[in-house]
Amino acid sequence: MAKPAKSDRQAKIDAIRKQQKGADKRRGYAIVAVCGVIAAAIIAVPLYGIISDEVASSQYSSLAIDEIGAPADVCGEVTTEPAADSGTHVPQEQQVTYDTSPPAFGPHWNIAGVAPVSGAREFYTADDRPEIEALVHNQEHGYTVLWYDETIADDDEALGEVRGIAEKFSDESNRRNAFIAAPWTSEDGDAFPDGQHVAMTHWSAGGAGETDTANQVGVWQYCSEPSGAAVEEFVTEYPQQDSPEPNAFL
Structure with a gap:
């Protein structure tokens, strides 16, 4: 059986490399997205506490203490x-x-x-x-x-x-x-x-x-x-x- 032409082999190699680059890029996007979610969660937890405290405070600020x-x-x-x-x-x-x-x-x-x-x-x-x-x-x-x-x-x-x-x-x-x-x-x-x-x-x-x-x-x-x-x-x-x-x- 005749060997594939060099140009055919190169085309396959290029196709494989292209697929790998695409997978690497998608993997990179996924990592960035996950990191973004984690960072947002880290920021959100204390921020939620601060906002909750502010809401709790403002809820009673206009009331007299006996109310x-x-x-x-x-x-x-x-x-x-x-x-x-x-x-x-x-x-x-x-x-x-x-x-x-x-x-x-x-x-x-x-x-x-x-x-x-x-x-x-x-x-x-x-x-x-x-x-x-x-x-x-x-x-x-x-x-x-x-x-x-x-x-x-x-x-x-x-x-x-x-x-x-x-x-x-x-x-x-x-x-x-x-x-x-x-x-x-x-x-x-x-x-x-x-x-x-x-x-x-x-x-x-x-x-x-x-x-x-x-x-x-x-x-x-x-x-x-x-x-x-x-x-x-x-x-x-x-x-x-x-x-x-x-x-x-x-």
Whole structure:
């Protein structure tokens, strides 16, 4: 059998090469497309979070605090117990075991979880929350802390209400606006009482201007869901100046 002419062989080779180039080009386009999808996804995830946060914030910006969330009667009675350990600092690397969930007073780090300066925040998630020992220090200086559990954290609407309430305290020029909303997780300690998913705590001096440490109390109020009306009543009853060290405002 006669061998194919050289021109025929070259034509076949050229055809094969052309097919390979086409396949390589299509493969390159596919890789670029996949990379584009991955990059878009990487960008979209945090962007979605930012947009969601902005939407949640704007949803409540025009409302008064007592219009956010449930009415005040979703919260139980305010309870207190004698407080101690004002000024008791432990090393920053030391974790403290508190007797209550969450704590309203006790030994703490000599650092704050947040300070009322430009850019300070009133709302935290489990990803960025300051350590509890630092938040207790905030309470010593008059902060009210609203703690929300994992049930609230997993509920977008309820979490948005907590965020909306917290942002009502963003006016750093008002010393009364010492407020933090932070998560309480199963790793932090015991769960809240049955059916309760929000807790407000304050370290009270026993009244604004009180200096006798024997009069200090820890203050708690538990709620089944977020209530801006209850928060407003709580911080009015227990303002920043009613704390062991109100003038060392963080």
